[in-house]
Amino acid sequence: MKKYKFYANVIKEEQWLNEQLQAGYKCTNISSWGNYTFEQTNEKYVMRLDYQDYLSTHRFEEYKEIYEEFGWMHVKGSRFGSIHYWQKISDNRDDMFSDRQSKSNYYKRLMNYSLTFAIFFLVISFIIYDGNPLIVKELYLTQGLWEMEGSLFWKAFLFETPFVLLRLIPILILFVSAIQFYMSYMQYKKIKEELSR
Known part of the structure; x- marks a missing residue:
């Protein structure tokens, strides 16, 4: 399933994405032009968005590894200062920022x-x-x-x-x-x- 949306508000975008995921989908791709691709699943997924300034290649790999250790999958985001889209199966530890x-x-x-x-x-x-x-x-x-x-x-x-x-x-x-x-x-x-x- 593909949906076209444009968001300038990161908080609203995250809410909308999670509504799609709660309806039984997971996000497989997000283009720069507002094209979101979903596929149906039996699992309940959750998505969180994070903004990072420019990161060196090493710091970017570290950043991804830290969240991947906790089960998050990096869907989209670059090291050149961008919004990062993280998704995982919901397990009641769905907050990326615990403190x-x-x-x-x-x-x-x-x-x-x-x-x-x-x-x-x-x-x-x-x-x-x-x-x-x-x-x-x-x-x-x-x-x-x-x-x-x-x-x-x-x-x-x-x-x-x-x-x-x-x-x-x-x-x-x-x-x-x-x-x-x-x-x-x-x-x-x-x-x-x-x-x-």
Whole structure:
């Protein structure tokens, strides 16, 4: 079974993947373009996502070996700073980060990942929108569109609207990244407060 989804929010992506696994599937492949491949199974699987910054070849192999010793299978992720997808048969020890300090470190890495995405798409948005991303008229590039009347206006307007929606994707990703940063920050802050008690 193949499903196509795009997530900018790692937490939501993990929730969705686990919903698929609970329905009796296991994940066999994840492409960079949102193509998820599943196969039916009688086992109950669980998936966890982790973000890691750039790792040397040696550190990357160590990172994988540590989790593989605990039964996790590395589905996807590279050593060049990416989200790593880990899957295993559920055995009531399904949390990758068992102590508060490792959870705190995870949310700190997730904050950095989200912030990087947000800054990148903020810069892209300013380049694309020339500093005016929310002025709807500026997003429609058809000459004289707003002076047209009747059916000619509606044909031109409806024709260009899908392209306008595509131009809004950087703003959407910026918004989702900012929300993910905020959610990660709140979790990080909560765990830090628990650790300081």
